[in-house]
Amino acid sequence: MADQAIRKAPLAGLRGGSHAAILTPAAPASRISLRAGKDAVPALSAALGVTLPLRPKTSASSGKRHALWLGPDEWLVIDEDDADLMAAAGSSGALHSAVDVSHRNTAIIVSGPGAEVAINSGCPQDLSLGLFPVGACSRTIFGKAEIVLLRTAEDTFRLECWRSFAPFVFGLLSEGAEDAAH
Amino acid sequence: MLLIYCPYCEEERSELEFRNGGDAHIARPTNIAEISDEEFEAYFFLRDNPKGVIFERWRHIHGCGRFFNAARDTVSDRFLTTYKAGEPKPDLDAEPKTSAEVETYEALEGAAQ
Amino acid sequence: MSGVNRISGAGRLTPARTARFTFDGRTLTALEGDTVASALIANDIHLVGRSFKYHRPRGILSAGAEEPNALLDVSRDAARRQPNVRATVQEVFDGMKVSSQNRWPSLAFDVGGFNDLLSPFFAAGFYYKTFMWPKAAWHRLYEPFIRRAAGLGVAPTEPDPDHYASRYVHCDVLVVGAGVAGLAAALAAAKAGAKVILCDEQPEVGGALHHDTGTVVDGKPGYAWAQETGKALAGMENVTVLPRTTAFGYYNHNFVGLVERVTDHLAAVDKTLPRERLWQVRAKKVILANGAIERHMVFANNDRPGIMLASAGRTYLNHFGVAVGKQVGIYTAHDSAYEAAFDLKKAGVAVPVIVDCRERPGDAVLEKARHLGIEVLKGHSVVNTTGKLRIASITVARNGGGGARKIAVDALLVSAGWTPSVHLFSQSRGKVKFDAATERFLPGTYAQDCLSIGACNGTDDLQATIDEALAAGELAARAAGAEGGAQVALTGQNAFEWTGGMIGAAEGAGPDTTVKAFIDFQHDVCAKDIRLAVREGMHSVEHIKRFTTNGMASDQGKLSNMHGLAIAAEALGKGIPEVGLTTFRQPYTPITFGAIVNHSRGSLFDPARKTPMHAWEEAQGAEFEDVGNWKRAWFYPKAGEDMHEAVARECRTVREVAGVFDASTLGKIEVVGPDAAKFLNLMYTNAWDNLKPGRCRYGIMLRDDGFVYDDGVVGRLAEDRFHVTTTTGGAPRVLQHMEDYLQTEFPDLKVWLTSTTEQWAVIAVQGPKAREIIAPLVEGIDLSNEAFPHMSVAEGRICGVPTRLFRMSFTGELGFEVNVPADYGQAVWEAIWGRAEPMGACAYGTETMHVLRAEKGYIIVGQDTDGTLTPHDAALSWAVSKKKPDFVGIRGLKRPDLVKDGRKQLVGLLTKDPKVVLEEGAQIVADPNEPKPMTMLGHVTSSYWSSNCGRSIAMAVVAGGQARLGQTLYVPMADRTIAVEVSDMVFFDKEGGRLHG
Missing domain, CATH: 3.50.50.60 (FAD/NAD(P)-binding domain)
Incomplete structure (x- = not known):
């Protein structure tokens, strides 16, 4: 019987940013890429304990579980308590596709008064509160990396990216955070 | 840099989130294995490359991931309209302006003066 | 004293605040707020450079961004040196060094001034006519000479030590230009509640009010009103005022690029500040208040x-x-x-x-x-x-x-007179119209959501400008959705009403062909050059421009275009509108590469994608190779080994014992849904219905034209769930290709695709001892040949974490690919390595992987195929279903050219001399003595030294290759001709017994 393998997150131990925008790698979380038609939404929502949003650029949260609208039949479901989302979705009985992407994605928390500016160093979306309020989410682009943005508070974003892009994203965010401090 | 109205996200987004997918409304023949060389040529190879309005496919690849269609003026780069994949080709004369369209400001300019 | 020409009591700078700088080595005193130009003139220096072509002495012509003459080399230190800086724009800072350009040995005595005497030979079009012949002289003689003689400024040789910042920003109203018009418009828009950005290229707001002291606005001297208003705007929460910021480009859909010069005017630079900041503005409405440029x-x-x-x-x-x-x-x-x-x-x-x-x-x-x-x-x-x-x-x-x-x-x-600055309006693709009465081009038809106001719109009267600006500001704000309150009222008055203006040559320019009456100072274009161009048959303004190079210098003809046009029109006997303007292009003024490149350099130039095991590989001394953005372990040299020796050792070890290989970069797509098999039937040439859960199959993907697009092993995890692998480089485009067909051709299929490339770390364990290595670590999977034969997949656990374990092989050996959630990759790798190393196994890299697969004749899509090979050409006919009614590429494969005899086909090549390793890309011929150009049959696609075969091996595409087995062909190289024999592609273990352990 071998030793239990130890988990190593891609940005483990990193801290960065500026007084205007602090960068913190998020703790490991479980995530699924959830795909389903509209008719499956009520059953999946019940099974997951979070109402899958149907409007673009919106999310729904229940405790530490978040469902992000990414496309008309696509959600990113994140559980910060590392719960078994595959099993939860599987128990819905509805036609869907759930794929575990817990290790594909990693997240960086960007927080502070300059969070918007830091992210806008590489992201072309309008992140002003009017157009991107708390709870808004979107898949978009950040420099040469694809990201998923979720605004968790007026001055805080959760930024998800694929793990191998994380050092690039963290580096560019650091430069943006530095500029946001001026 | 273009702003493109995604009919699924119901919002204009930067060109950086999109990828062009070539001409729209070219259906893959359901009996493709049986078609003639000429029909295959027309389906796969021949395109018009018009100066003026083109119906083309775009994918919101770094957004909702959906393919959709657009009518774009290749001279001015103005988007006349965008619509979901599978929807019929719109009649542009009858089509009301969408928010994707850039208004010119000539009328307003007169007022400003 | 800050210069002999400084008049006490005049101007707005503070006499006590001085700054010292050098010009061509001479130390001079300036005042804070001086530009290099004002400081030089204060010190009675007008001569600042030599002209581009004739090396004529030149002085300072303007006080703004349009300056064509006073281009200087400005430096802070050795690395921070910039040529061609406009003295009229650059502010002096204490300690700056300024040098003149385009002169030798000195500014006052310049040998190149000789060109001025030879000027009859340097007429317009001179280069095109003179340096035509002999052809060979162009590279060696003419071009180097011309470049040395004509170059303006010297590029810095050290890397740029500064950093640059970039921001995307959105606003309701962008106002370009902060003169009277821009300030009034910004004020009206801001008071209406709009989110406003106001930018101006000068260090402070005010525009023409800097010089026009006769102007009164709101009962105050114009300049004072401007500074007050600027301050008030900067204090408003919904307004961003950006001085020292040039709107350099107006692009599609109200996207405007601004460059803010952050530190170039500071004596002591805060290292945390960017030198320049690029603002990429998307504005709902743009108000252009660019003003006018004096001619x-x-x-x-x-x-x-x-x-x-x-x-x-x-x-x-x-x-x-x-x-x-x-x-x-x-x-x-x-x-x-x-x-x-x-x-x-x-x-x-x-x-x-x-x-x-x-x-x-x-x-x-x-x-x-x-x-x-x-x-x-x-x-x-x-x-x-x-x-x-x-x-x-x-x-x-x-x-x-x-x-x-x-x-x-x-x-x-x-x-x-004054030329309305319609540059940005033109860049927005607006069409200008010619106003004959005032002889100027004005904004005509708008193409984008913008408004021109004030001098750039041809509005001369100050009160009219203010009224126009206030109306535009409010209108723009309302149109952008602002609903705020206060309206603004302002009065303004000029000291004098202005009339007049002319374009073209004045009396003194004469018809004489020797008179030098300059139109374009930066490119030394005279009135006579335009006339010559017309005489020589240039009738289009675009041709005249290129023949004379009028307006083609870095100032883009801000002063010269109208004069040149008028002279051309006169010579052509046409009206000015018929001759027409040349196109205004971005950037409005030169911008630095630093601002454009911005963050995209060093480690942020491109994402360097690393696998979860990268740190381990690095610690083991692996060399890496770039595959797309991935860094892949290439080989693991031991002390004293070169690449050849390391690869030879790794190749032998894998076949004799075992090897461990990082295959994490392989593209992975999870295909889920009741129609998953149906969908894969359409995407791949093979059939998938009959693949049982727990089993894998090698699949080939074509485009509809019949050519091989990608390949990979697909495992069926359940009735409705497949684990698809793609090539490393092909992962994104394969997913795009599959999504394209799924969404637009087969939208009724109930199946979804998810990229899982990065979800899984993949550890390939290959070789006779592979099973022995992993077996004790694996739980819940029977690894025996009977329970888990070649091309199987099962889910279980390894080292206590979940795994998708594949029994497959890209080496021809007994092999496993251990997929584990990526965060566990390194720990599981180390556990496997902990068992493998004591048994004598090795870690191997991509080079060994390439050799081992070539020994078995396994192709690499993109190396052995190039987008023009069908599966039949690649000897993969066995993988093309003959029963399926449809798959992508089914019709393309029947195209006449694709079924013709004599197509290039993939074969093996064995050199007659087993020690000779062919070069990849080398051409293959049948008759080495055929006169050139020889008939080329194909080329080598893969070639290696195989230590396992004890000889070189190669793969190649050869016309009609599969019918040439056993034939001798030739590979002509620069120094010799290599004879080769056409063979099949399996060089090692032809029976394939090793796969099964």
């Missing part, structure tokens, strides 16, 4: 140092407190220049004459000139000037002939 007069020898624009003379006096000379003449076609004379006279500077080429100047200015005792010569022209390194006199004559009179001056202020 010079076109007459003989109009380029001597000391000749400058009248408004520049006013700026130096009224803002910087600097007199441009002691005896300042005026030559004008426009009333505005009179005000320069008035200001100078009042400041105690002698103004011997105002030469006005018009018969009827404005009454008000004439009256004022008389009142101040300044002589005005109406209907006269300046027909020549003298002065070697600075103007010494002007020769004035009555228009149409008559006695010439010489007047001593040490500076001459000129004005031919």
Whole structure:
């Protein structure tokens, strides 16, 4: 019987940013890429304990579980308590596709008064509160990396990216955070 | 840099989130294995490359991931309209302006003066 | 003292705050707020450079961004040096070093000035005609000579130590230009509640109010009103005021690029600050308040140092407190220049004459000139000037002939009137219209959501400008959705109403073909050059531009375009609108590469994608190779080994014991849904219905034209769930290809695709001892041949974490690919390595992987195929279903060219001399003695030394290759011809027994 393998997150131990925008790698979380038609939404929502949003650029949260609208039949479901989302979705009985992407994605928390500016160093979306309020989410682009943005508070974003892009994203965010401090 | 109205996200987004997918409304023949060389040529190879309005496919690849269609003026780069994949080709004369369209400001300019 | 020409009490700078800088080694004193130009003139320096072509002495012409002459080399230290800096824009900071350019050995005596004497040979189009022949001389002689002689400035040799920032920003209203019009518009928009950005290229707001001291706004002197208003705007929460910020490009859909110069004016630079900040603005509405640019007069020898624009003379006096000379003449076609004379006279500077080429100047200015005792010569022209390194006199004559009179001056202020700055409007693809009455191009048809106001819109009167600006600001704000309150009312008045203006050559430019009456100072284009171009048959303005290079310098003809156009129109006998303008292009003024490149350098140039095991590989001394953005372990050299030895050892070890390989970068797509098999049937040439859960199959993907697009092993995890693998480089495009067909051709299929490339770390364990290595670590999977044969997949656990374990092989050995959630990759790898190493196994890299697969004849899509090979060409006919009614590529495969005999086909090649390793890409011929050009049959696609075979092996595409087995062909190289024998592609373990352990 071998030793239990130890988990190593891609940005483990990193801290960065500026007084205007602090960068913190998020703790490991479980995530699924959830795909389903509209008719499956009520059953999946019940099974997951979070109402899958149907409007673009919106999310729904229940405790530490978040469902992000990414496309008309696509959600990113994140559980910060590392719960078994595959099993939860599987128990819905509805036609869907759930794929575990817990290790594909990693997240960086960007927080502070300059969070918007830091992210806008590489992201072309309008992140002003009017157009991107708390709870808004979107898949978009950040420099040469694809990201998923979720605004968790007026001055805080959760930024998800694929793990191998994380050092690039963290580096560019650091430069943006530095500029946001001026 | 273009702003493109995604009919699924119901919002204009930067060109950086999109990828062009070539001409729209070219259906893959359901009996493709049986078609003639000429029909295959027309389906796969021949395109018009018009100066003026083109119906083309775009994918919101770094957004909702959906393919959709657009009518774009290749001279001015103005988007006349965008619509979901599978929807019929719109009649542009009858089509009301969408928010994707850039208004010119000539009328307003007169007022400003 | 900050310069002999500084007039005490004049200007707005603080006399006590000085800064020292050097010009060509000479230390000079300036005041804080000076530009390099104002500081040089204050120190009585007008000569600042030599012209591009004739090396004529040149001075400072303007006080703004349009400057064509005063381009200098400015440095802070060795690495922070920038050539071609406009002296009229760059602010002085303490300790800066400034040097003149394009002169040798010195500015005052320049050998290149010889060109001026040879100028009859340097007429327009000279380069095109003279350096035609002999052809060979171009590279060796002409081009190097021309480049050395004509180059302006020297590029820095050290890397740029500064950093640059970039921001995407959205606003309701972007106002470009902070003169009266821009400020008023921004104020109106801001008060209406809009989110406003106001930018101006100058260090502070005010625009023309810097020089035009006669202006009163809101009951205050214009300049004071501007500063107050600027401050008030900057204090509003919904407004961003950006000084030192140039709107350099107006792009599609109201996307405007701004560059903010953050530190170039500071003596001590805070290292945390970016040198420049790029603002990528998306505005709902754009208001263009770019103002107008004064034109010079076109007459003989109009380029001597000391000749400058009248408004520049006013700026130096009224803002910087600097007199441009002691005896300042005026030559004008426009009333505005009179005000320069008035200001100078009042400041105690002698103004011997105002030469006005018009018969009827404005009454008000004439009256004022008389009142101040300044002589005005109406209907006269300046027909020549003298002065070697600075103007010494002007020769004035009555228009149409008559006695010439010489007047001593040490500076001459000129004005031919004002050109509305329609650059950004034009960049927005708006169409300009020609206003014949005022001889200027104005915004005509708008293409984007913008408005032009003030001088750039041809609005001359100040009150009209203000009213227009306020209306535009409010309108733009409302149109952008602002609903705020306060309306703004403002009054404004000019000291004088201005009339006049001319375009083209003045009297003094004459029809004479030797007179140098400059239009384009930066490219040394004269009036006569335009006429010559027309005589030589250039009738389109675009041709004239390129023949003469008028307007093609870095100032993009801000001063010269209208003059050149008028002269061309006259020579062509056409009206100006028929001749037409050339296109205005971005950038409006030159911008640095630093601002454009911005963050995209060093580690942020491109994402460097690393696998979860990268740190381990690095610690083991692996060499890496780039595959797409991935860094892949290439080989693991031991002490003293070169690449060849390391690869040979790794290849042998894998086949003799085992090897461990990082395959994490392989693309992975999870295909889930009840129609998953149906969908894969369409995407791949093979059939998938009959693949049982727990089993894998090698699949080939085509495009609809029948060519191989990608390949990979697909495992079926459940009835409705497949684990698809793709090539490393192909992962994104394969997913795009599959999504394309799924969404647009087969939207009714109930199946979804998810990229899982990065979810899984993949550890390939290959070789006779592979099973022995992993077995004790694995739980819940029977690894025996019977329970888990070649091409199987199962889910279980390894090292206590979940795994998708594949029994598969890209080496021809007994092999497993261990997929674990990526965060566990390194730990599981280390556990496997902990068992593998003591058994004598090795870690191997991509090079060994390539050799081992070639020994088995496994192709690599993209290396052995190039987008023109069908599966039949690649000897993969066995993988193409003959029963399926449809798959992508089914029809393409039947195209006449794709079923023809003699197509290039993939085969093996064995060199007759087993020690010779062919070069990949080398061409293959049948007859080595055939005269050139030889008939080329194909080329080598893969070639390696195989230590397992004890010889070289190669794969190649060869015309009709599969029918040539056993034939001898030849590979001609530069130094020899290599004979090869065509073979099949399996070089090792032809029976394939090793796969099964």
